[in-house]
Amino acid sequence: MKINTIGKLCILAAVGSMATTSAIADTSGKRIALSNNYAGNSWRQAMLTSWDKVGSAAVADGMVAAADAFTTAENQVTEQAAQIQNLILQGYDAIVINAASPEGLNGAVKEACDAGVVVVSFDGIVTEPCAYRIAVDFKQMGKVQVEYLADRLSDGGNLLEIRGLAGVFVDDEISAGIHAGVDENKQFEIQGSVHGDWAQDVAQKAVAGILPSLPEIKAVVTQGGDGYGAAQAFKAAGRPTPIIVMGNRHDELTWWKEQKDASGYETMSVSIAPGVSTLAFWVAQQVLDGKSVPQDLTVPFLEITQDTLEESLANTQAGGVANVEYTLDDSIAVITGN
Structure with a gap:
């Protein structure tokens, strides 16, 4: 960690x-x-x-x-x-x-x-x-996600943004940071934005609702508590799993490790x-x-990387x-x- x-x-x-x-x-x-x-x-x-x-x-x-x-x-x-x-x-x-x-x-x-x-x-x-x-620095917490994706996806691509609880300072600041990151990395374009309320079940339903209207999504930028729900929505829709930025929740880290062990799936995780x-x-x-x-x-x-995933997961309560x-x-x- x-x-x-x-x-x-x-x-x-x-x-x-x-x-x-x-x-x-x-x-x-x-x-x-x-x-x-x-x-x-x-x-x-x-x-x-x-x-x-x-x-x-x-x-x-x-x-x-x-x-x-x-x-x-x-x-x-x-x-x-x-x-x-x-x-x-x-x-x-x-x-x-x-x-x-x-x-x-x-x-x-x-x-x-x-x-x-x-x-x-x-x-x-x-x-x-x-x-x-x-x-x-919640703006930086949003921006660092796009900077990570810029290193991973040199050609850029379409992004889906999952926001938090509408009207709350934290949601506004993280989203502002994400959009600032996209402004500085023109190879990315946000194709859709939904509110996941920082909860897996809400995020899953919101993503499932918007996916049919979206083109291919290369990555999902998030705010925490929504990564696992997003992954389940993509799976249920039969669509390829994009790079989904996680939010340090145990279920997210567990899913990430399973994907890493099975296919070498790579992402990052970040949250307060x-x-x-x-x-x-x-x-x-x-x-x-x-x-x-x-x-x-x-x-x-707190930022969790591909190299610190196992240690972080072991120290996170179910x-x-x-x-x-x-x-x-x-x-x-x-x-x-x-």
Whole structure:
């Protein structure tokens, strides 16, 4: 498994020199909540599992008093805004947000800040200046897919784009990166685009629906959680399997290894690690602890190559996603690196 730094930082580079953290101020009475807008795919489930693992340990160790997670029933801005307002009323000291909209939650976020609540957004970030933001360069995550294909397919060809959840910041950014990559590599042309909602079953149905109208497809560019579904749709349609960029899910990596062993099939896989939620947790704790933290932090995405496939698959739980979880020391290293 390769962590692509994109020239920003290496997560663990400074950890060796920071094996002993600075003395911790008393955050044992502080309560941190996670406000999550969506949980309908394996990435979000892995993200919540990582949060619970690290948060529960922090509570057991007396680092904080609570690390509760709340997920809205629908991916709706109004519902998540109401959830955040409720968390303010419940007296949480910090709210970590995976947001349904970059701008739509800004009013609720400003209310939290005005009430003295620390707000940390990640993955789906918010633009309200008072909040902290932890982001991957999602545009580069989209662009790197096309750059990989340019190396593999010198003559180019037709592409199918599978997007994520409509209206979400992450979807817009990755798609923008894909289109920027195509603009720089004119040998490729996007022949169709569907929303797969970062879920295999949704992606399979969406691809199956558009395939009859498409010419030969040389490659599929994706956002994560959709590669295996795309492969099944091409198979069901009796069409040749193109190069499908994967998204670090266990079923995708398993399918890729099966194809690699059978025919030498080659591709790449890239996604943000769901354990970024644990970095957001520790950032909130550090701010509550009075530490100086940059308002904006950039972290790398995880890239799996043909050579690292077997190792990555062996370290990925069935039904899960290739992951990196953050300790307090790791998080201090990220903060320092930024």
